[in-house]
Amino acid sequence: MNHIAPGRNAGVYSYDDIDRRFVAERVEQFRAQVERRLSGELTEDEFKPLRLMNGLYLQLHAYMLRIAVPYGVLTARQLRKLAEIGRKYDKGYGHFTTRQNLQFNWIKLEDTPAILHELAEVDMHALQTSGNCVRNVTTDQFVGAARDEVVDGRVYAEILRQWTTLHPEFTFLPRKFKIAIMGSDADRAAIRVHDVGVFAKRNERGEVGFTFYVGGGLGRSPFIGKLIRDWVPEEDFVAYLEAILRVYNQYGRRDNIYKARIKILVHELGQEKFTQEVEEEFARLRGPKYRLAPEVVDEIRRRFGGPAFETLTDEPESFQAAKAANPDFARWVAVNVLAHKVPGYAAATISLKPAGGIPGDATSEQMELIADLADAHSFGELRVSHAQNLVLAHVRQDELFTLWTALEANGLGTPNAGLIGDIIACPGLDYCALANARSIPLAQAISARFADPARQQTIGELGIKISGCINACGHHHVGAIGILGVDKKGEEFYQITVGGDPTLTTAIGDILGPAVTADETVDAIEAIVEVYLSNRHDGERFIDTLKRVGHGPFKERVYAAH
Amino acid sequence: MALSDKSRNEAVLKAITANRLRDGEVIFLAPGPDLGWVERLDAAALFEDAAAADTALAAAKAQAEGEQFAVDVYAFDLRVTDGQRVPVKTRERIRALGPTVRIDLGKQAAA
Numbered sequence: 320m321n322h323i324a325p326g327r328n329a330g331v332y333s334y335d336d337i338d339r340r341f342v343a344e345r346v347e348q349f350r351a352q353v354e355r356r357l358s359g360e361l362t363e364d365e366f367k368p369l370r371l372m373n374g375l376y377l378q379l380h381a382y383m384l385r386i387a388v389p390y391g392v393l394t395a396r397q398l399r400k401l402a403e404i405g406r407k408y409d410k411g412y413g414h415f416t417t418r419q420n421l422q423f424n425w426i427k428l429e430d431t432p433a434i435l436h437e438l439a440e441v442d443m444h445a446l447q448t449s450g451n452c453v454r455n456v457t458t459d460q461f462v463g464a465a466r467d468e469v470v471d472g473r474v475y476a477e478i479l480r481q482w483t484t485l486h487p488e489f490t491f492l493p494r495k496f497k498i499a500i501m502g503s504d505a506d507r508a509a510i511r512v513h514d515v516g517v518f519a520k521r522n523e524r525g526e527v528g529f530t531f532y533v534g535g536g537l538g539r540s541p542f543i544g545k546l547i548r549d550w551v552p553e554e555d556f557v558a559y560l561e562a563i564l565r566v567y568n569q570y571g572r573r574d575n576i577y578k579a580r581i582k583i584l585v586h587e588l589g590q591e592k593f594t595q596e597v598e599e600e601f602a603r604l605r606g607p608k609y610r611l612a613p614e615v616v617d618e619i620r621r622r623f624g625g626p627a628f629e630t631l632t633d634e635p636e637s638f639q640a641a642k643a644a645n646p647d648f649a650r651w652v653a654v655n656v657l658a659h660k661v662p663g664y665a666a667a668t669i670s671l672k673p674a675g676g677i678p679g680d681a682t683s684e685q686m687e688l689i690a691d692l693a694d695a696h697s698f699g700e701l702r703v704s705h706a707q708n709l710v711l712a713h714v715r716q717d718e719l720f721t722l723w724t725a726l727e728a729n730g731l732g733t734p735n736a737g738l739i740g741d742i743i744a745c746p747g748l749d750y751c752a753l754a755n756a757r758s759i760p761l762a763q764a765i766s767a768r769f770a771d772p773a774r775q776q777t778i779g780e781l782g783i784k785i786s787g788c789i790n791a792c793g794h795h796h797v798g799a800i801g802i803l804g805v806d807k808k809g810e811e812f813y814q815i816t817v818g819g820d821p822t823l824t825t826a827i828g829d830i831l832g833p834a835v836t837a838d839e840t841v842d843a844i845e846a847i848v849e850v851y852l853s854n855r856h857d858g859e860r861f862i863d864t865l866k867r868v869g870h871g872p873f874k875e876r877v878y879a880a881h
Numbered sequence: 882m883a884l885s886d887k888s889r890n891e892a893v894l895k896a897i898t899a900n901r902l903r904d905g906e907v908i909f910l911a912p913g914p915d916l917g918w919v920e921r922l923d924a925a926a927l928f929e930d931a932a933a934a935d936t937a938l939a940a941a942k943a944q945a946e947g948e949q950f951a952v953d954v955y956a957f958d959l960r961v962t963d964g965q966r967v968p969v970k971t972r973e974r975i976r977a978l979g980p981t982v983r984i985d986l987g988k989q990a991a992a
């Protein structure tokens with residue numbers, strides 16, 4: 320893998336084996352650390368930060384290993400390896416997360432060095448999945464495929480991955496740091512709730528530039544990222560980000576109050592002052608050392624250099640005939656399939672949200688099946704979406720029916736991408752040591768209540784997001800309907816918010832009323848949906864109706880019985 | 882998993898728990914002077930008064946640091962209802978049994 324490392328000119332390249340050696344060294348280093356911990360040379364206090372740097376958390380039932388999936392893109396071979404690890408070292412399944420990563424829930428400390436070694440065989444690792452570093456850079460799950468794409472975000476996500484992985488200064492930030500990049504008109508990566516959200520676009524001359532939003536975040540104090548600069552030319556991409564991180568680092572080190580997320584710093588300093596600081600730093604940094612040369616970008620772009628697409632046309636006859644003959648297939652296409660930039664292809668979402676199922680969980684067998692399908696139909700590549708689903712991004716339209724048939728036969732053909740059954744839920748109290756309440760059973764009950772695919776389609780776009788505590792791993796703040804687990808005298812309660820929006824028109828949901836029990840929550844969702852359906856105008860989404868009619872009617876119905 | 886009203890009248894006891902260092906397994910301090918650990922709450926030592934629990938907790942923590950066997954040692958509340966040991970908090974009930982959404986996994990599976 321090529322490296323743009325700090326301290327060198329951004330244009331200097333090194334080779335694949337450098338990256339491999341780096342990961343291999345880190346595995347051996349961790350192996351030695353585990354041995355020293357088990358032999359008592361290291362105390363838990365000394366060891367804990369070391370294991371966290373390798374993505375290993377201690378949860379309720381065992382250790383949890385979080386494996387990085389850079390910008391959510393996996394090869395079939397890598398997915399097979401994850402399946403194998405799940406079978407060999409875990410309990411035969413894994414959990415895909417909203418950060419486009421994979422978590423195993425039942426890992427043994429003593430097995431971890433072997434697992435990391437096996438991961439390294441397929442160029443994977445668990446670095447930067449924890450701790451106060453720049454975390455996995457996320458992007459659109461349809462990157463490089465979507466018809467509405469303007470700029471391929473993977474290229475810049477990869478540049479940042481390289482830039483930040485070896486950056487000494489950024490391995491010890493005041494807090495963790497999350498970056499998301501979007502390169503099409505739609506925002507499918509929730510960029511304004513990240514520490515830095517980058518919107519890649521083109522000017523009239525076709526040149527690439529970036530809009531930077533800084534200081535977004537969820538958790539206890541949610542903030543929407545502020546616009547810091549509308550246009551950063553491509554060559555200044557790294558310099559600008561460096562400037563942001565330096566301002567953050569500088570304030571973070573100087574004064575305890577700011578030893579927190581960048582959202583707090585931006586909030587405390589104010590958008591104007593923060594921007595000014597970044598601009599001053601940027602003016603100092605701008606120059607050959609930080610210049611991102613076009614050759615470098617081209618080289619990385621070549622690496623992603625799309626698969627060998629054939630020349631095809633949209634809507635081939637066999638595809639049309641299959642849709643006409645099979646309404647279930649037609650529904651799946653309408654809901655789970657997105658237009659591809661290359662005619663005759665499509666991007667298909669594999670829902671990991673069967674009605675009543677555990678959002679984001681996949682068994683080793685399912686992973687293997689999906690890996691085979693990726694080989695057969697999508698150039699051996701797939702993606703993890705932040706909605707905890709998987710995506711085959713480059714499927715020939717005339718192969719969609721074969722793909723769907725195989726998925727359907729294995730419980731993976733649920734037609735609910737973006738609909739009410741496509742619930743994002745964090746692990747909650749069933750697994751997470753920090754939780755107040757369970758998230759998964761609630762997601763299961765709601766998706767079972769709305770199991771009917773026709774009804775889901777009638778309701779249309781409506782995101783439900785559930786977090787088991789205020790850390791907001793389930794993004795509840797930006798759910799059209801958000802659910803937050805709270806603890807009331809030892810009992811699980813849920814607070815409902817409405818009107819959240821994760822796209823560029825970002826909004827944090829408002830609390831509807833007092834927290835209710837799990838059963839009441841499911842009824843409340845049903846009530847909210849009924850009020851929406853009886854009030855909506857033609858073509859109006861849930862959040863639009865909510866904006867028009869206000870909370871009143873929803874609140875009234877939900878709390879009618881109280 | 883709701884507690885019955887009757888259980889509210891039962892005395893609140895304490896047990897001491899941790900995770901086993903090498904594999905993360907949930908463990909409980911066993912009865913007896915030699916500070917052993919068991920995997921099942923049924924076999925754990927129960928403490929009726931806070932002072933006894935504090936003493937045992939301090940000893941268990943010291944042992945954890947010295948012997949690299951247990952991590953994250955702490956005490957929690959439970960009641961004995963109809964002969965069953967039921968932790969007061971849902972969190973501790975889930976730790977003692979396994980995820981409620983996968984009853985095929987965790988300690989509950991082997992029961």
Ligand code: HEM
Pocket residue numbers: 376378383415416417418422494512535536537538539580744745746750751752753790791792793794
């Ligand atoms: C199960 C173990 C987990 C633990 C202990 C954990 C811990 C945390 C904590 C402490 C925060 C708040 C940090 C802060 O505000 O500075 C947080 C935020 C977050 N976590 Fe997790 N998390 C876990 C699992 C997950 C999972 C499974 C996902 C993805 C589904 C996830 C995604 C996120 C996201 C997106 C945030 C964002 C909120 C933000 O910082 O803006 N986490 N997590």
Ligand code: SF4
Pocket residue numbers: 745746747748751752753754755786787788789790791792793
């Ligand atoms: S939101 Fe809370 S309960 Fe859910 S995974 Fe994050 S830390 Fe755990």
